[in-house]
Amino acid sequence: MRYCVIMCGGAGTRFWPFSRSSKPKQFLDFFGTGRSLLQMTVDRICPAVKPENIILVTNNQYKDIIKEQLPQIKESNILLEPARRNTAPCICWAAHHIAAMDPEAVIVNLPSDHLILKEPEFCQAIEEGFDFVEKGNRLLTLGIKPTAPHTGYGYIQQGTAEKEYPGIFKVKSFTEKPDHDMASLFVDSGEFFWNAGIFLWSAKAILEAFEKYSPEISQTLDAPSGVYATPKEPEFIERNFPDCINISIDYAIMEKASNVYVKTVEFGWSDLGAWKALYDSSPRTSEGNVTQNSKVITKDCSGSIFAAEGDKIIVAAGLKDYIVADTDKALLIYPMNEEQKIRNIVNDVKNRFGSDFV
C-alpha cells in the first residue's frame, strides 16, 4: 500500500512575527485562503494516498494544533518526537512504524511547509514516483528544475537516464548550498536540480539503507517485533529516540547510497523559506508590491511585501524592497535583502522582552 509521511515538527521563526515558536510556519494560513500550509500539503497528497495512510511526524508541543487542523487524521497516525533530531531519525522511525503495519509499503516523504502551485503535475509526479519505487530497491528524490541560481538550496546532479522511466535519472552528485558562481554554472548546465526534500521509497529499501549507511540510527531504533505500531511504541521511542544522532536524511543516507535516483519535475515549487521566497511566489500590484490579508495604500513603494492580520489598514510611503509584517504582538519593518538577520533579531526580542513575543 501507499503511505505518506509528512514532517511537521519544525519551529521556524524566519517569518516572525507571523510564525512564532508556538505556531510555526506550517500551521499558518499563509495566503489567506483559509487553509494552513500543512492542511494544503494533506489536501494535495490525498488523491494519491488515503487519509488513514498519512503519518504525521511532529514535536509533542504541536499535537493539539495538528488535531485541530487535521481532524481527518486519526490520533495513532501522529508520531510525537520526544526530541528534535533533524530528518534522518524521524524518517527511520516512520518507516519502522509503517513497515510494522505493512512490510510491502511504499512511502512518500513530504515537508509540510512548501508551496506547490501546479497540483496536477505534482500528483502525476508522485504517481510515477510510486510506480518507480514499487519496482525495487530504489531511493527516489524529486529534483525541481531551477529557475535561478539560488545559493540557499541543495543541488542534485543527474546522471544516466532510466530508459523505462522518462524523467528519472541516477544521481551523480549532491551539492549543498553552492556559492553564487557555482550555482550559476549548475543552472546553466541543465544537469542540476533543486533538492525539494520530497523522497519516495519502499519501507524495506529505506530501512536497508539505514542499516547500511547509518547503522547508529538503525541500531538505536531497532525494536523487537511487536513494538512498532502497537501500544508499546511510545514508550520505546521515549526511551531510545533521544539517543539518535542529530542528522539530516541527505547527509545520513542520500549522499552515501548507491541506489539513489532523481525524478526531475516542474510544478511551481517554493520552499517559502523566507519573505523573499514568499514575495517571489505571490502576485504583485502594479507598483510591484505584494499585499497579504490587509488593506494597503502605498505611495512610492515597490518591491515590498505588506502582511497584516485581520482587517487592519496599512498606509506606507517611500519603501523600496521592504518587509512590513504586522501582528497584534509585533511589527516588523525590515529591508528584504537583510532578512537573514531576522533570526538574530528574534533572539534579541526574546532576550529583551521574553519568549511571549517569539
Added chain:
Amino acid sequence: MRYCVIMCGGAGTRFWPFSRSSKPKQFLDFFGTGRSLLQMTVDRICPAVKPENIILVTNNQYKDIIKEQLPQIKESNILLEPARRNTAPCICWAAHHIAAMDPEAVIVNLPSDHLILKEPEFCQAIEEGFDFVEKGNRLLTLGIKPTAPHTGYGYIQQGTAEKEYPGIFKVKSFTEKPDHDMASLFVDSGEFFWNAGIFLWSAKAILEAFEKYSPEISQTLDAPSGVYATPKEPEFIERNFPDCINISIDYAIMEKASNVYVKTVEFGWSDLGAWKALYDSSPRTSEGNVTQNSKVITKDCSGSIFAAEGDKIIVAAGLKDYIVADTDKALLIYPMNEEQKIRNIVNDVKNRFGSDFV
C-alpha cells in the same frame, strides 16, 4: 473672579491613526504618562483657576469622553456647540456665559492640545497676565519666543513696552504663516513671537471688542438677560449659534482691535501640530529616534518616531526620518517630511475603507 475657557472641540486627524475623529488628539495620552493632553491642560491651570471656574467648550460628540476624563468638572461647565464655527463664536459664547455669572470676571482662553514643558513659568505668566487684564480694557495674547523659523505658525510683532509690566508690549502686527525667508527675518529680528492661541481678558473687554469689531457674531449671540448660565441657555444656543460666521478669534478680533497686547514668554511650548512637532519636543534615543509606548528595536534607523499602542514590539531597520504609528486599526509608515500629505491619505482611507478607520 478668574475663569478659564478651554477649547476642546477640534477634530484633528493629523495624528492618524492615533487620533481619529471619534477620539481626537486632545483626548489621547500622548506621552504615555497616564494623562491626556486635555487632562494635562486642566492640571496645569488648576493652581491659577479653581475647577468650578473652568469652562470647556466642545462639540456635542465629545461630551461623554470629557465627563470620563474630567470628573472634577461639573456638567453645567461643559458648553456643547451645536455646530463647528471656529474659535471666535465659541469664545464669545463662553464670555457671555461667564459674564452672566460674574460680570467682573477675567478669563484665560486655552487650547486643549498643546504641550508645555515648564509649568512654573507657565503659571507665573498666567498670574501676571491676569494681573494685567484685571487693570483695564485690554486684550492680552501670549507670544512664544521662537526657536526656529517655522512657517506653520502665526507671528506677533511687539511694539512699545508697557513700563509697569515687564515683558508686556503693545502689539504692532500679526502675520499668519509667513514663507521661510520672511520667518527667518522675523526670528532674527527678535521682535516677533509665535501666537500660541492663549488669550487673557476681562469678560467685559472681550464682549466690547466683539460689539466693535465683529458685530455680526455679537448680535447673533446677544441674548436677553436671564438666558446665559440658566436652563434657557442650551435652547438659545441651539437656535442661534449655527448662524454665527465661521471665523477665528485672530481674524475676528485680535488683528483689528487697538487694545491688543502681547506678553512674551518662554515655557517649552509646542502646539504638537503634527508628528514632526512631537518628534522635536520628545527625548531621543542615542540613534536619534523617538519611541513612544512601545518596545522598539532599531538598526540603522535615525530621525524617526515610533509609536504603538499598548505592549507591542516594533522591530525596524534602515528607516531615516520616518513616522511609524501603529494602532489596532491601522499602521502608518510615512516619511516625516511629507507628513502634510497624511491629511489626504486619511481622506483616501475614509473613501476606500469607510469612516470606521479614521
